[in-house]
Amino acid sequence: MTASTRNKHTRRHVLALLSAVAAGAFAVSVPQLAQAQEKQVLRIGYQKAASTLVLLKAHGTLEKILAPQGIEVKWAEFAAGPQLLEALNVGSVDFGYVGEAPPIIAQAAGADFVYTAYEIPTPEAESILVQKNSPITSVTQLKGKKIAFNKGSDVHWLVISLLKNGGIAYSDFQPIYLAPADARAAFERGAVDAWAIWDPFQTAAIKQLDAKILASGSGAVSHHQFFLSTRKYAAKNSVVVNTIMEEVGKEGGWIRANYKEAAAQLAPIQGLEPDVIETGLRHYAHIYKPIDNKVLDEQQKIADSFYELKLIPKKISTRDAVLFPPKS
Numbered sequence: 001m002t003a004s005t006r007n008k009h010t011r012r013h014v015l016a017l018l019s020a021v022a023a024g025a026f027a028v029s030v031p032q033l034a035q036a037q038e039k040q041v042l043r044i045g046y047q048k049a050a051s052t053l054v055l056l057k058a059h060g061t062l063e064k065i066l067a068p069q070g071i072e073v074k075w076a077e078f079a080a081g082p083q084l085l086e087a088l089n090v091g092s093v094d095f096g097y098v099g100e101a102p103p104i105i106a107q108a109a110g111a112d113f114v115y116t117a118y119e120i121p122t123p124e125a126e127s128i129l130v131q132k133n134s135p136i137t138s139v140t141q142l143k144g145k146k147i148a149f150n151k152g153s154d155v156h157w158l159v160i161s162l163l164k165n166g167g168i169a170y171s172d173f174q175p176i177y178l179a180p181a182d183a184r185a186a187f188e189r190g191a192v193d194a195w196a197i198w199d200p201f202q203t204a205a206i207k208q209l210d211a212k213i214l215a216s217g218s219g220a221v222s223h224h225q226f227f228l229s230t231r232k233y234a235a236k237n238s239v240v241v242n243t244i245m246e247e248v249g250k251e252g253g254w255i256r257a258n259y260k261e262a263a264a265q266l267a268p269i270q271g272l273e274p275d276v277i278e279t280g281l282r283h284y285a286h287i288y289k290p291i292d293n294k295v296l297d298e299q300q301k302i303a304d305s306f307y308e309l310k311l312i313p314k315k316i317s318t319r320d321a322v323l324f325p326p327k328s
Contacts (some may be wrong), residue, residue: 026264040071040214043241045084045096048077049200050225051281053097055262056251059268079179081105082106082152085228088113094233095244099198100224104303107321108312112231114323115291115299117245119225123217125283126158129187136193139166139215142173145193148186151280154223155196156229157302160309161220170309187211199225200272200280207276222298227288234276234323245288252286292326 046053052158054135056062063073078084081098083107106113128147130136136145138163149155160170176192180201188209189197197205205211211225217223227245234241255262256304270277299318304314317327 008070028246034138038163040069041074042066042071042095042237042243042244043074043076043093045076045087045093046083047080047097049198049280050097051200051262051270051277051284052248052251052255052286053264054266054269055255056247060267061251061252062244062247064238065247069240071240072244076199079181080150082150083304084115085111088230089168091230093230093250095227096231097225097227097242098247100222100226100299100302101154101157101306102152103226103228103321104299104316104318105152105308105312107316107318108303108306108314113228114231114234115296115318116227116229116234116241117248117288117290118227118295120285120287120289121222121224121286123219123221123223125280126221126223127202127213127216128159128162129195129197129205129211130193130214131187131190132212134193136213136214139163140168142166142194142214143168144173146174146176147176147190147194147196148155148176148183148189149196150179150183151175153198154221155198156311157305158217158221158223159196160305161217162215165220197250197322200270200277203278203280203283207273207279208323224295224298225284231323249288252288253283255286290326291322296322296326 015099043052046057048054056162057075066073076087076093078087081102083096084093084096085102085106087093088111089106103115136142142163147159149159163170163173174188178186180197182198183195184201186192186203187205194214206213209310230232257282259278263274266277267274303316303318307315
């Protein structure tokens with residue numbers, strides 16, 4: 001074999017090896033690429049006070065169920081419902097849990113979401129608080145006073161309802177719009193006369209600051225909590241949404257059977273004492289139902305009131321925010 005022949009043989013051998021390696025690499029990379037392309041991400045927005053979702057996240061149950069389906073779960077924490085709905089509106093989250101007023105604000109702003117499920121009424125889980133030495137003993141005395149609350153949240157509706165029942169117009173008090181942490185600080189130093197807040201922050205203020213409940217939501221509001229999805233996600237992923245709600249329901253059942261253990265697990269997450277959290281947990285029902293006409297009618301009442309007070313720019317129909325009309 002001449003040198004030229006040997007060189008040609010060597011080149012052919014090297015090219016064959018390179019081709020084999022390339023073919024092998026391609027055979028491995030195709031399924032990997034396909035897997036990467038098929039992988040989905042479910043983005044859930046939650047609030048630290050939303051104990052059922054917080055525990056679902058901590059227990060990792062949803063991840064274990066959805067991982068075999070190629071679905072990765074990502075969680076995003078928000079200070080309150082309005083901020084969460086803003087994220088849902090711009091497409092940063094697919095699914096979330098908020099109070100009764102934020103969906104009204106969001107729908108009026110053009111957010112394309114759908115109601116998925118709701119928690120049965122929990123009116124004792126929110127109230128208007130006053131300082132322990134406050135001379136204010138009834139809602140009727142709030143006329144002209146400063147009331148702190150998170151704008152556009154469920155306590156916004158609480159304030160409207162309670163003051164209306166007390167004969168006070170919305171223009172006859174001073175709303176001080178503050179997130180829970182800032183509102184507590186203002187309340188503690190006496191910069192506001194009252195504070196409208198939900199649990200567990202409500203219970204924390206009562207136990208830690210000796211705050212007094214001036215009026216709870218009982219008899220004034222239902223204080224529903226809602227699970228929402230973007231319309232696009234709900235339409236394309238009904239099985240996943242149903243799976244989420246099945247696991248949420250199981251988690252709610254576990255909480256009802258294990259209040260002390262649930263409070264102990266939540267304490268380091270929520271940064272509150274277990275007894276505070278347990279009391280707050282007992283103010284919620286942890287029972288969830290599919291959206292029905294009755295709850296949509298209640299939401300419509302809130303929407304109409306917000307429009308009359310010019311808190312939203314246009315009239316809305318809450319029935320526009322469902323995928324399918326609920327059964328009667």
